[in-house]
Amino acid sequence: MTSMTFASSDAPTRPLHLVSKEGLEDWRLGLDARAQAFVQASAFSAGAGQVVLxxxxxxxxxxxxxxxxxxxxxxxxxxxxxxxxxxxPEGAWEFQTSLEGDDLAEAALGWLLAGYRFEKYAAAPPPKAMLVAPKGVDAALLERVAAGEALTRNLINTPANDMGPDELEAAARDLATAHGAEVSVTAGKALEEGYPLIHTVGRASPRAPRLIEMTWGSEGPRVTLVGKGVCFDTGGLNLKPGASMGLMKKDMGGAANVLGLAHMIMDGAAPVRLRVLIPAVENAVAGDAFRPGDILTSRKGLTVEINNTDAEGRLVLADALSLADEGASDLIISMATLTGAARVAVGPDIAPYYATDASDAAALEAAAAMVRDPVWRMPFWLPYETMIEPGIADLDNSPSGGFAGSITAALFLRRFVTETPRYMHFDVFGWSPSAEPGRPKGGAGQAIRALYQALPGMLEK
Incomplete structure (x- = not known):
């Protein structure tokens, strides 16, 4: 069972001394003679993760x-x-440590994140040890952040047979109900007419494509979150190899991340007018699948030549971003598992991002360092604009040559945000390929803790 909350402050506790290798000898000498002898005999060396009872x-x-x-x-x-x-062992524990500030908050949040279990298909033993919230940390905030992370992980970890457009819509509706938000969904003929790229990418699947919209809040700056919701990606007619298809349940990781962030914003009653847009589709193969060489017209009126049906994420985001740009947003943030090029550049741990406003980037990076949620700024490099202009149409969804794949994808998306000066795009991986403390193998939140920390300062402008 997932256990990502703190123990009651009334619970009887035992001290848990956090000991570094540098401080081991001083700590040991501060114990009574019997405890000193026991620790000495146990060969406790303060290695990371080592415990002595x-x-x-x-x-x-x-x-x-x-x-x-x-x-x-x-x-x-x-x-x-x-x-x-x-x-x-089982019971409530209380940190004994010299840590304070951000370091203490990281330790407490890490403890909560280590309580995550994905149990939809197989039972997992829950952690037995609990922690009383350390003095000096905002316990409610840390529990809120852990819950948002758990939501993101659960959505990504759920396989596509149980997480299609219907189920992603249901998850958004459940979140909206929990926080008093409103949800509307565009599907069928209305989707085909109003959001032609979303419809085209999803039309080959028997699981109908849709645009999910959630709104919350009546006062404050307007923040729009746009998350790629490709619930499974075969690659379409440009079919992926089997090995490349194995993780494609995570191709809705952008949607999962924005829903996790939305939980944090709403649960914390942030003074914003929040809008969440999720184009939810399955990129399948069938007789009516879109084809390489097709030229499609987007909601914005820009035409797009399809040179690879496996570059579908930017297509569905384009229509959603066009809608976001029509809505007088103060800030638009898109998140997507968009390109393999981003992973080649920075690996799976770091969230590469693009920002049109330098002060937003500075605020994000300060917050990322504070909450240990690493990000790396990438450039909207304008000289590469010609790479996404095929000549036969306004835009190319998959430029040839293979250079600057993440940058050209970001430049493609930026073409659909023309009225909103402040735009950030995150090209996330959404997956931990190996288990690390507090971060099990599987679905992962990326940049949402940093964004949640940074947003208040960013929105004061």
Whole structure:
């Protein structure tokens, strides 16, 4: 069972000493002689994730020490404290540490994130150890962030047979109900006429495409989140190899991330007018699938030559961004598992992003460092605009040559945001390929903690 909340402050607790390699000897010398001898005999070296249980006079566990490694380890790994949770026995624990501020918040959040379990298809043993919220952290905020992360992970981890456009709509409706938001859905003929690119990408699937729209809040700046909701991507007629199709349940990771961020915003009652747009489709293969060489007309009126049906994410986002741009937004943020080029550039951990406003980028990067949610700014490099202009149409959805794939995709999207000066695009991976403390293998939130931290300052302008 997922356990991503703090223990009651009334719970009886035992101390959990967070010990670094640098501070090990001073900590050990501060113990009584019996405890010193026990720790010495246990060969506890304060390695990251290492735990020693300290007994009382009658043998019961009265305290524990958890290793957080050396400075080099802590610089390389996020959430090292999260690795302690699974190694502690049942009960409520309380940090004993010199950590404070952002470092203490990271330790507490890592503990919560280590409580995540995906149990839709197989039971997973819950963590037995709980933590009383440390003094000096905003417990409600950390629980809110952990819940948003859990929502994102659950949506991505669910396979496509149980997470198609219908189910993604249901998830948005459940979130809206929980927070008093409103949802409207455009499908069928209205989608074909108003959002032709979304309709075209999804029309070959028996699972009908749609545009999901959620609105919340009546005062404050207008923030629009747009998330790519390709629930499964075969590649279309440009069919992916089988090995490349294996993770395509995560191709709705952009939608999952914006829904996780939306939960944080609404649960925290942020003073914004929030709009969430999710083009939900399945890119399937059938007789009516769109073809390489087709030229399509977007909602904005721009024509797009299709040179690869596997570059479908930017198509569905284009129509959704056009709608967002029509709505007098103060800030538009799009998130998508859009290009393999982004992963080649920065790997799976870092969220590359693009921003039209330098102050928004500065605020995001300061927040990312604060909450340990790494991002990296990429350029809207205007000289590459010619690469997305095929001549036969306004735009090319898959420029030849293979250069600057993430940048050309971002430039493509920017063509559909012309009325809103502040636009950010995130080309996320949405997946942890291996297990790390607080970050199990599987679906992952990326940049949403940083965005949630940064948004208040960004929206003061």
């Amino acid at each position: 300290i007994p009382g006079e009658t043998g019961e566990v009265v305290a524990a020490a958890g290793g957080v490694g050396d400075a080099k380890t802590r610089a390389r790994k996020r959430f090292v404290v999260a690795g302690l949770r699974a190694n502690l």
